[in-house]
Structure formats: structure tokens, C-alpha cells
Amino acid sequence: MAARGTVRSSGADRTVPRRAGTETRRRGGDPSLAGVPAHLRAIAIWLLCLAPIAMLPGLNDRWGWPTLLCVVLAALLAVWVPPTGRLPVWLLVLIGAVAVVLIIGALSADAPIAQLFGRAPRYEGLVALPVLVAAGWAGARLLGTKTSAPALRHAVVSLATASVLLAVVGVLESMGLRPIDSDLLRPGSLAGNATDQAILGAIFAAVLGSVLIGTWRRTGRIVWWAGGGLVAGVVSVATSASRAGLLALGVVALALAVRFVARSPRRGRDGLIAVGAVVAAFFVAVAVPLTRDRLFGLGAFAQQTVADRFYMWDDAWRLFLSSPWLGVGPSGFADAITPHFGDEWFTRAQAGAILDSPHSIVLQAALVGGIPGVLAAALVVGGALVVGVRHARAASLAHRDLLIGALVAIPAAGVALLTHVTSPTTLAPLAMLVGLLVAVPPRGPTARSWVVAASVIGCVWLAFLLACTIADAALLDGRRAIMSGDLDRSVASFDTAQAFRPWDADVALVAAQSLGAAMDHGLAGAADPAAAWARRGAEALPSSSRAQYVAGMVALGRGEDDLAAGYLAKAAELSPADPRIHHELGVARLVGGDAAGARPALERAVELAPDSTSSWVALRDACAALGDDACVVRSEEGERDARVRER
Numbered sequence: 001m002a003a004r005g006t007v008r009s010s011g012a013d014r015t016v017p018r019r020a021g022t023e024t025r026r027r028g029g030d031p032s033l034a035g036v037p038a039h040l041r042a043i044a045i046w047l048l049c050l051a052p053i054a055m056l057p058g059l060n061d062r063w064g065w066p067t068l069l070c071v072v073l074a075a076l077l078a079v080w081v082p083p084t085g086r087l088p089v090w091l092l093v094l095i096g097a098v099a100v101v102l103i104i105g106a107l108s109a110d111a112p113i114a115q116l117f118g119r120a121p122r123y124e125g126l127v128a129l130p131v132l133v134a135a136g137w138a139g140a141r142l143l144g145t146k147t148s149a150p151a152l153r154h155a156v157v158s159l160a161t162a163s164v165l166l167a168v169v170g171v172l173e174s175m176g177l178r179p180i181d182s183d184l185l186r187p188g189s190l191a192g193n194a195t196d197q198a199i200l201g202a203i204f205a206a207v208l209g210s211v212l213i214g215t216w217r218r219t220g221r222i223v224w225w226a227g228g229g230l231v232a233g234v235v236s237v238a239t240s241a242s243r244a245g246l247l248a249l250g251v252v253a254l255a256l257a258v259r260f261v262a263r264s265p266r267r268g269r270d271g272l273i274a275v276g277a278v279v280a281a282f283f284v285a286v287a288v289p290l291t292r293d294r295l296f297g298l299g300a301f302a303q304q305t306v307a308d309r310f311y312m313w314d315d316a317w318r319l320f321l322s323s324p325w326l327g328v329g330p331s332g333f334a335d336a337i338t339p340h341f342g343d344e345w346f347t348r349a350q351a352g353a354i355l356d357s358p359h360s361i362v363l364q365a366a367l368v369g370g371i372p373g374v375l376a377a378a379l380v381v382g383g384a385l386v387v388g389v390r391h392a393r394a395a396s397l398a399h400r401d402l403l404i405g406a407l408v409a410i411p412a413a414g415v416a417l418l419t420h421v422t423s424p425t426t427l428a429p430l431a432m433l434v435g436l437l438v439a440v441p442p443r444g445p446t447a448r449s450w451v452v453a454a455s456v457i458g459c460v461w462l463a464f465l466l467a468c469t470i471a472d473a474a475l476l477d478g479r480r481a482i483m484s485g486d487l488d489r490s491v492a493s494f495d496t497a498q499a500f501r502p503w504d505a506d507v508a509l510v511a512a513q514s515l516g517a518a519m520d521h522g523l524a525g526a527a528d529p530a531a532a533w534a535r536r537g538a539e540a541l542p543s544s545s546r547a548q549y550v551a552g553m554v555a556l557g558r559g560e561d562d563l564a565a566g567y568l569a570k571a572a573e574l575s576p577a578d579p580r581i582h583h584e585l586g587v588a589r590l591v592g593g594d595a596a597g598a599r600p601a602l603e604r605a606v607e608l609a610p611d612s613t614s615s616w617v618a619l620r621d622a623c624a625a626l627g628d629d630a631c632v633v634r635s636e637e638g639e640r641d642a643r644v645r646e647r
Contacts, residue, residue: 041081042154045142047074048135049158052200052429053166053190055180056469060476060510061121063192065469067424068131072465075134076458078141079451084151085144085439087137088387094380095133101373102129105329110543114505119331121356124368127468128424129330130461132431139435143402145391146441152398156211160229163204166190167232167239170197174239196425198245199416201236203409203429204229206252210405211398213260218397238284248416253278255408308348309359309419315340316358320366327370333357335544336367338575343608345577354546361417380434385410388437406433471500475510482514482523490514491529505540508533509547516554530554538567545575553584561592572601579609587618595625606638613642 051070055062106116106125118125143155169189172179180189191197208229215223237249257274264270319328319340328336334356346353358364366374385407392403413430478493494511501507515530531554537544538551552567568585575581586602589595602619609615616639623631 038150040077041142041151044074044077044081044138045151045154046158047071047077048138048142048432049155049429050162051135052425053162055190055192058476059469059472060479061192061472064121064123064128064424065465065472067428068128069462069465069469071131071135071138071424071428072458072462074142075138076455076462078138079454079458081142083141083144083442083446084146084148085140085435086442087140087435088438088440090383091136091380091438094376094383098369098373098376098380099129101369101376102330105326105332105369105373107329108326109329109332111335111505111541113503114540115329115331117503119334119504120506122421122423123331124422125330127465131424131465132427135428135431136435136438139432140439141435143436144439144442145395145399147399149398152402155402156208156223156229156398157225159204160208160225160232163201163208163229163232163236166197166200166204167235170201170236170239174241191425193421193423193425194240195242195244195416195420196423198237198240198242199248199413199420199426200429201233201240202245202248202252202412202416203233203426203433204236205233205249206255206409206412207402207405207433208233209252209256210259210408211401213256214398214401214404217263234281234284238281238287242416242420244416244419248412249281251412251415252408253281255412259404311342311345311348312355312359313363315342315345316360316363316367320363323370324366325370325372327367327373330368333364333367335541335546335574338545338578339573341575341577343577346579346608357421359419359421361414361420361422364422381410381414384434384437391437391439403437406437409433410437467500471497471504471507474500475507478511479514482518482526485518485523487518487523487525487529490518494529494533505537505547508537508540509544509550512537512547512550512554516550516557519554519557527554527558531558543574545571545578545581548574549578549581549584552588556584556588556591561588564588565592565594565597572604577608579605579612579615582608583612583615583618586615586622590618590622590625595622598622599626599631610638611642611645613639613646616642 047070051067051074054066054070056066059065102125103116106112109115111119116125117123118127118129122128143151166189169179173189189197191200208226212223212226212230215221215226234249237245257278260274261267261271315337316333319333319337322340323336334354337355337358349355358367362374365377369377388403388407392400392407395403410430410433413426417426474493474497478490478497481487481490481493494507494514497511498504498507512530512534515526515533519526519530534551534554537547541547548567548571552564552571555561555564555567565585565588568581568588571581572578572585582601582605586598586605589598589601599619599622602615602622605615606612606619616635620632620635620639623629623635
């Protein structure tokens with residue numbers, strides 16, 4: 001990549017002017033797409049590269065849906081530009097194998113339709129996973145083996161822009177200014193999550209650092225966009241306070257340092273430069289107080305999160321062993337893991353906490369698709385890296401720099417994802433980079449009928465995601481309306497959300513939770529719609545302890561003690577380590593006149609949560625109803641001890 005607005009073509013030594021006419025003016029253009037303006041490719045590249053930081057206020061999930069929309073829109077535009085590459089057949093076969101495994105796993109679950117499409121918060125089913133394939137396909141088509149210099153320039157500038165925007169908001173967040181409203185300690189700015197911010201920063205640093213080093217080695221000049229994006233990527237990691245992100249950045253720094261020094265005619269000098277850059281990045285990280293505390297484990301919370309990972313992985317491993325071949329299907333982990341929680345889980349986690357991921361990409365792949373799924377996924381990633389090395393060796397100039405950056409970014413992000421959850425924010429750019437690595441030359445002119453058919457599919461797909469996004473806005477509106485006491489608007493918004501996402505059982509769950517809370521606070525008229533939504537959620541999600549618990553609590557609030565006990569007993573079976581569920585089950589049975597049934601539930605509750613005074617009081621009442629004086633005395637002693645510990 002040359003200075004002053006020119007870039008050397010990846011296939012020739014001549015520089016290419018900044019402006020071009022239409023796509024078909026380039027040598028090797030596709031005559032079937034004659035007249036397509038050159039800027040269409042640029043728009044698609046920008047959409048694809050900015051997708052990870054896309055966010056839209058007014059949604060229940062401000063980050064996920066905008067990212068998916070941007071990727072699909074980029075793929076739709078990519079249909080109309082002459083291809084510079086395509087995905088190889090072997091990769092398409094592996095993707096097909098993964099799809100078959102996931103479909104079988106979803107249809108074998110207790111909530112097959114909900115899991116087939118995907119469930120909150122990542123919707124790892126037909127909603128999100130095909131979008132990742134689209135990101136890889138668009139990356140190969142837009143920036144493949146025959147890509148032009150202007151396209152490479154747009155890729156670098158758009159990635160650098162995303163990196164700078166991510167860093168700017170990250171710095172503001174770390175200063176406590178909070179430009180993005182959030183109730184989280186580490187909100188994660190434009191990425192929606194602190195570790196996602198760090199992983200994105202590491203990805204940007206890897207790709208743009210490779211471009212910077214490659215251009216410097218060839219021309220002795222600095223590509224300022226790449227340099228700025230590299231620095232911004234480091235800042236994003238430093239301000240995230242994510243140890244996984246710092247580890248990923250360490251992998252990137254090591255790889256870039258080796259590349260910078262390896263072919264240097266003055267290795268001593270450049271070695272010192274590389275060491276100085278790494279040391280400077282380290283001091284930038286430790287200069288941020290929260291990052292320093294988490295990096296060195298100075299806070300109790302930082303130490304606990306490390307230990308919690310081992311509890312999560314142990315529980316997840318036992319779940320995997322219970323179903324090694326099919327796994328639990330896409331989006332099935334949150335419901336399937338609760339029976340495997342150890343008794344200490346809810347003493348470590350917040351009451352009612354939901355674990356929707358094993359916090360390890362390897363375990364997640366194994367649990368979603370079983371042994372066949374994890375093998376197919378390993379072949380996809382491993383094959384992409386092996387083929388990418390071969391393609392990088394055959395490429396030249398800026399295209400080669402981009403491929404080397406992808407080869408660094410994917411393992412670095414993979415290291416971070418060994419201890420973190422997946423999301424479209426991080427997986428979409430990684431899928432795009434996989435597409436770049438595996439891209440093979442296009443077969444020839446694109447058939448017009450294919451373009452029309454692909455456009456129709458893309459438009460339908462985009463409309464589907466828009467409907468999902470509208471539903472998400474309605475879901476948030478329903479929650480806000482109920483908090484302001486507007487019951488009619490809340491019910492109407494929840495109805496709208498369900499109409500736009502009829503397959504999504506979590507809409508009923510969110511509606512039941514919101515309306516149930518309003519009912520508990522005395523909002524007139526909330527009881528009936530809360531019961532209707534709770535019943536719908538419990539029926540749609542029979543294996544969800546949360547859905548059964550919410551239905552039980554709504555029934556308990558309505559005075560339907562027997563119905564509540566039935567729901568709560570099912571919830572206790574699904575989540576035997578949750579003291580809150582056992583407490584409410586005991587209360588429901590006690591209120592319903594079944595003191596004998598209430599006693600074992602309440603004994604289990606105080607066993608799991610000995611500091612709960614309310615559970616000790618309820619157990620005392622149950623024992624008194626049964627005439628067990630010794631049990632009453634023990635309960636009173638337990639209550640006193642719990643009150644002492646509360647002080």
C-alpha cells in the first residue's frame with residue numbers, strides 16, 4: 001500500500017488511481033453485471049467492517065440485531081458486484097454438515113422451534129448462524145483473490161474507522177462519562193460487552209498492524225489509517241479491563257513483533273522498536289485503574305471471576321458427558337445446565353442468575369453440536385488457517401498483508417474466546433476473515449438468474465431480520481410501559497413483539513416477568529395478562545426452570561396455590577440447586593395447607609442458603625403446623641444465626 005492515496009494492486013506493481021468508474025471497467029470484470037457502480041462494492045465493504053460496532057438505541061438488545069442487519073445488507077449488496085473470490089466447495093460441505101448436526105440437535109430438544117431459530121441472548125440458530133456464513137461469503141466475494149487496490153483501501157480505512165470509534169467510546173467509558181447508558185460496571189461501549197470490546201480491539205490491531213508493517217517493509221512509508229487503527233485497537237483492549245482481551249492482544253503483539261523483526265535488515269534496531277512498542281502497550285493497559293486491578297487480581301471480584309470459570313467448565317463438562325453425540329442443540333445450554341449445577345453455584349452467583357454460555361468456545365461448540373459438531377467446527381477453523389497460510393504465501397503486497405493479519409487475528413480471538421461467551425459482535429468479523437483466507441478465484445461470469453434469485457433471498461432474509469428488530473423494540477417498549485404503569489400499552493407492545501417473532505418463546509417469558517412484577521407491586525389489571533403470558537412461556541419452554549418459576553410465582557401471586565406448587569415443583573426438578581425456587585415451593589405448599597410437603601422443600605432451601613432468614617421462618621411455621629417442636633427450635637436457632645450474619 002503506497003502513500004498519498006494510492007495502493008499497489010495485489011496482482012501487479014503498478015499503482016491504482018483512487019477513483020474508478022464502474023466495476024466492469026476493470027480488467028476481468030463480469031459482463032453480466034455491467035453498469036454496476038464501483039461505490040457499491042465500497043458500501044458493502046464498509047457495512048461489513050462496521051457491522052461489529054453497530055448499535056441502535058431503543059432495542060432490548062442494542063447490539064446484536066444491528067450487527068446482523070448490517071452483515072446481511074452487505075451480503076445483499078455483494079450479490080450485485082463482480083466477485084473477486086468465492087468460498088471453496090470443501091468449506092461449503094463442512095458448513096452443510098454443521099447445519100445438519102445443529103438442526104438434528106434442535107429438533108431433538110424439548111423446545112424444538114424456539115431452539116431451531118435460536119433463543120436470547122445470542123439466537124444461535126437460524127437467526128444468527130446463517131449470518132456468519134453470509135459474512136464469510138461476503139468477505140470472499142468482496143475481498144477475494146482478484147480484489148482491487150481501491151477495495152483493499154476501503155477495507156483498511158473502514159476497519160481503522162471502526163477501531164477508532166470503538167476506542168473513543170471506550171476511553172469515555174473508562175473515564176466514567178458513560179456516553180452509552182448502562183447499569184453495568186464494565187459496559188463495553190460500542191461492543192455491548194467489555195470483553196467483546198477487547199476482542200474486537202485485538203482483531204483490529206492484528207489486521208491493521210499487519211498492513212502497517214507490510215507497507216513499511218515494502219515502501220518505508222507509514223499508512224496512517226492503519227497506524228491509527230492499530231493504536232486505537234490497543235487502547236480498546238487497555239480500557240476494557242478484560243484479561244481475556246489482554247491475552248489476545250499479547251498473542252497479536254508477539255506475532256506482529258516476529259513479523260516486524262524477522263525480515264528486517266537491521267534486526268537489532270527493529271527488535272528494540274518491537275520490544276518498546278510492546279512495553280508501551282503494557283503501560284497503557286496498567287495505567288487504567290480497573291484494568292490494572294483485574295490484570296493483577298487485586299480485587300475480590302476479579303479473583304472470583306477466575307474461580308467461577310472453573311465451576312462453569314466443570315458443570316458444562318458434566319452436561320456434555322450426559323449427551324456427547326447430539327449435545328443440547330443451539331441455544332439449549334441455559335435450560336440444560338441447571339440440573340447440573342452444584343450446590344455451591346447459587347452461593348457464588350447472584351440469585352436468579354442465568355448462565356446461557358459455558359464461557360468457552362470449545363465447550364460451547366461441543367454442547368451445541370456434540371462430538372460431530374465440534375469436529376466439523378474444528379475442521380472449518382483448522383482448514384481455514386491451513387489454506388490461509390498457503391494463500392498468504394501466494395498473495396502479494398496489500399492483499400498478502402490482509403491475509404497475514406487474518407491469520408494472526410483468528411487465533412488471538414480464539415484464545416480470548418476460550419474463557420468468554422460468543423456473540424455476533426466478535427464472530428461476524430472473524431467469519432469475514434475466514435472468508436478472506438479461504439477465498440478461491442471465481443468461476444466466471446455470474447448468471448443473471450442467480451443474481452436475481454440471490455437478491456430475492458437476501459431481501460426476504462433482510463425483511464425477516466427487520467421484523468425481529470421491530471419485535472425487539474416492541475419488547476423494550478413493553479418493559480418500559482409497565483414500569484411507568486401503562487398496562488394497556490405494555491400488553492399491546494408484548495403482543496406486537498410476539499406477532500413479529502412468533503417462534504420466540506422468550507417474548508412470553510419477558511412479558512410474564514414484567515407483568516408479574518407489576519402485579520406484585522399492585523398494578524390493577526396486571527394479573528390476568530401476567531397469567532396468560534406465564535402459561536404460554538411455561539408451555540413453550542417445558543425444560544426451562546426459569547419459565548416454570550415465573551409461571552409459579554404469577555400463580556402464587558394470584559392465590560392459585562396448587563397451580564403454583566405444580567409449576568414450582570417442576571422448576572425445582574429442573575434446577576435443584578436454586579434455593580429461591582425451593583423456598584417459594586415450600587411457601588406455596590404451606591399456604592395451600594400442605595405443611596408436610598412444604599417441609600422438605602424449605603429444608604432444602606435452608607441447606608442451600610443458610611443465611612436466608614425468610615426460609616428459616618417459613619420452615620419454623622411448617623414445623624409448627626406439623627407439631628414438630630424439635631424442628632421449630634432448630635429453625636429458630638437457624639433464624640437467629642442468619643440474622644447475626646446479616647449484621
